[in-house]
Amino acid sequence: MANPKPVVPTRIPCEQCPLRQRPGFRDFTREELAFVSSFKIGELLADPGMSIMVEGESNPQLYTVLSGWGFRYKILEDGRRQILNYVLPGDLVGLQGNIMVEMQHSVEALTKMTLCMFERDRLPTLFQNHPSLAYDITWLAAREESMLDEHILSIGRRTARERAAYLLAFLDARAKATGAAPADKPAPLPLTQQHVADTLGLSLVHTNKTLRKLVDQGLVRWLDRGCEVRNREGLYQVAEWRPPAEGRRPFI
Template sequence: MSGQNGRSLSARRYSCENCPLRPLPAFRAFEKQELVFVNGFKKGELTVDKGDTVLVEGSHSAHLYTVLSGWAFRYKLLPDGRRQILNYSMPGDLIGLQGSLMGEMQHSVEALSPMLLCLFEREALPELYRSHPGLAYDITWIASREERMLDENLLSVGRRTALERAAYLIAFISSRGRAVGLNGRTPVQIPITQQHLADTLGLSLVHTNKTIRKLMDRKLIFWRDGGCEVVDNERLKELARWEGLSEDRRPLI
């Protein structure tokens, strides 16, 4: 499995002016002229398969991506193979900013599903900063948002119990998913295995299974078709003592 097999650069299907994501209420409106610039900034589209590695720790990627569709996760490894998943990426999220700014990647990114990515060149970033300060500001904003999510994750792993942690994580992911329209009116299907959950929560696989089971027994979630569905997001949040996402519109680069 896995590897970098399913990657392929495809013709552009979307110009930024008719981006399928931008109309969503989660994103703030862009000036016409910003849209034009971003459209020029975009160099192509990339499709990757489930299990493909999008970016790998230690590499110096020349690219930066925005997720158009699909899911991925960001992770780090210890030398002996222990894995910590840091966060998940879904439509509208930027991938590879750290590497673009700082050179070497210090984490890897792997696709959880087939994905469609917008591709940007790292070298074009300085020009963006020079000509479009508003977009530059947006990029910093996006970096801050990532930091905020990490803060909450760290709080969770450090101080919440296993049950609270699992409840928080699932509520968090599904809230983010709903915000970018990953549902229709059916619940969001989160395409992860229990091993992914375990590696995000800092728990063993077996204990994660038993913890998830408690959430299922309480009818807060259920597990189906190799993925997780949320039944009662409110009670998950309550159980986790989590306030929920802030609802501000955010930029989409």
């Protein structure tokens, strides 16, 4: 059962949205801003561990992450969890539930989060009257597909050490690109080793041993709750991966 969702009226108007000031995001035109401002109906506040969306449920809202980290996941009947991807500022949450009638995965807050809430019923108006915003939603969906392709490649073909290096490099790059972490200095990635294990499809013991190898190489440093990347280039080399060049990305 989903936790009660603390919804509050809009506290941060779209005109004052901090994401608009970040260099990684494209800004709205005047017409787009007016529509998005009317589209937004409130904000959802989430504490760590709170369910934002639950697999099998329908949800009348869409969300854009304004601040904080979350993750998408699925659970088998015996309780085993697979983390599919992580959501950061600017990411759209709940589009699948709008297209598929009900959610095919769950979303949980990893840290304290604030999410902008939009009415699902007005989504057709966006597609009909604002083709540039419709393109942005298509871009976000395509980017999510691209990330999942890379994750499947990682689980299917990379070694455990390469998987771990890829995941930490990927999250570090996303945090920098979205402004969730400062670009000029190391910042902790707010996940536990259990989160890493559930993302990589490894046991916790295997994950601990694998991460220890990256720590011993000086590539990362493990903290009480999170991981700090110490050698970004070293992680890229181990993972045989580099962040794609994207330019300024859209958000709703």
